[in-house]
Amino acid sequence: MKIYELAKVLRSKNAGPFRTTFDILFDNDEAYQRVKTSGVLTRWYIAELYGMKPEDVYGIFFVDTARGIKITIPKPMDMASGAPRCRDLFGAQQHMPLMEIEVP
Amino acid sequence: MKIEGVTQVGYRTISICGIRDERLISSIDWFLDQARKYTEERFRPLRPNRDYDLIFRAYGKDGVLGDSEPVKETKSHELGLIIDAVAPEQKVADAVCTSAVDFVAHMDYPNRLTTAANVAFAYSPREHRLGPVYTYNIWHLLELDDPCEPFHIETREFPVSNKTSMEQIP
Numbered sequence: 001m002k003i004y005e006l007a008k009v010l011r012s013k014n015a016g017p018f019r020t021t022f023d024i025l026f027d028n029d030e031a032y033q034r035v036k037t038s039g040v041l042t043r044w045y046i047a048e049l050y051g052m053k054p055e056d057v058y059g060i061f062f063v064d065t066a067r068g069i070k071i072t073i074p075k076p077m078d079m080a081s082g083a084p085r086c087r088d089l090f091g092a093q094q095h096m097p098l099m100e101i102e103v104p
Numbered sequence: 105m106k107i108e109g110v111t112q113v114g115y116r117t118i119s120i121c122g123i124r125d126e127r128l129i130s131s132i133d134w135f136l137d138q139a140r141k142y143t144e145e146r147f148r149p150l151r152p153n154r155d156y157d158l159i160f161r162a163y164g165k166d167g168v169l170g171d172s173e174p175v176k177e178t179k180s181h182e183l184g185l186i187i188d189a190v191a192p193e194q195k196v197a198d199a200v201c202t203s204a205v206d207f208v209a210h211m212d213y214p215n216r217l218t219t220a221a222n223v224a225f226a227y228s229p230r231e232h233r234l235g236p237v238y239t240y241n242i243w244h245l246l247e248l249d250d251p252c253e254p255f256h257i258e259t260r261e262f263p264v265s266n267k268t269s270m271e272q273i274p
Contacts, residue, residue: 016243049172076171082110082239084114085159100174
């Protein structure tokens with residue numbers, strides 16, 4: 001099953017001009033726990049999806065009380081919000097590679 | 105305290121056009137590389153330091169995600185292309201954009217039939233000035249014991265009672 005089939009909200013946005021953050025929110029514990037315990041969301045996998053080194057991923061946070069997952073990564077150096085090569089001023093459409101993750 | 109600031113990096117000129125020919129869409133990466141190469145060759149004698157930036161934004165291919173786009177071959181029947189030039193002066197951005205537009209519009213590519221022009225321009229004139237371009241250059245946290253420390257607060261009372269004190273106000 002793809003992660004977008006399990007999540008209620010899956011979005012990306014700027015966390016300051018140099019970072020993109022992703023929120024994955026679930027409307028039931030079963031779906032949240034399934035994604036959390038599957039172990040697919042690792043810094044190695046996120047780094048591969050977004051073309052960076054695993055140590056560059058700022059963090060992957062699982063917040064049980066909110067049934068939410070937060071992932072924060074750096075933007076490519078030349079693509080800071082508003083920079084000449086910026087492709088997404090508010091970082092609002094960077095979620096697609098994450099959305100397609102297959103959850104066992 | 106969070107400090108944010110920007111610096112001006114130049115001026116921007118863009119052109120917006122569409123491509124509706126599968127022959128060109130299927131070789132779009134090669135085509136845009138060639139257009140970039142020709143534009144750079146044209147400007148090498150004039151701008152040897154290549155102090156401008158030429159950006160092709162191909163919507164329908166990887167316009168949003170760039171290098172992170174997992175779909176490597178577009179299945180779209182139509183592409184939107186923004187030819188985007190940023191340079192230290194507006195007239196240089198104009199010139200770089202116009203040259204790139206010329207190559208994109210009239211350059212040859214494999215199996216080309218469209219010798220009138222390769223792209224459909226959305227607007228007349230073809231190029232549009234977007235003016236100054238800024239980028240973040242300050243994004244810091246200032247650790248303070250007292251949050252009011254960097255702010256100078258001065259109290260003045262009005263009306264001022266006599267001429268002497270009025271002259272003291274800068």
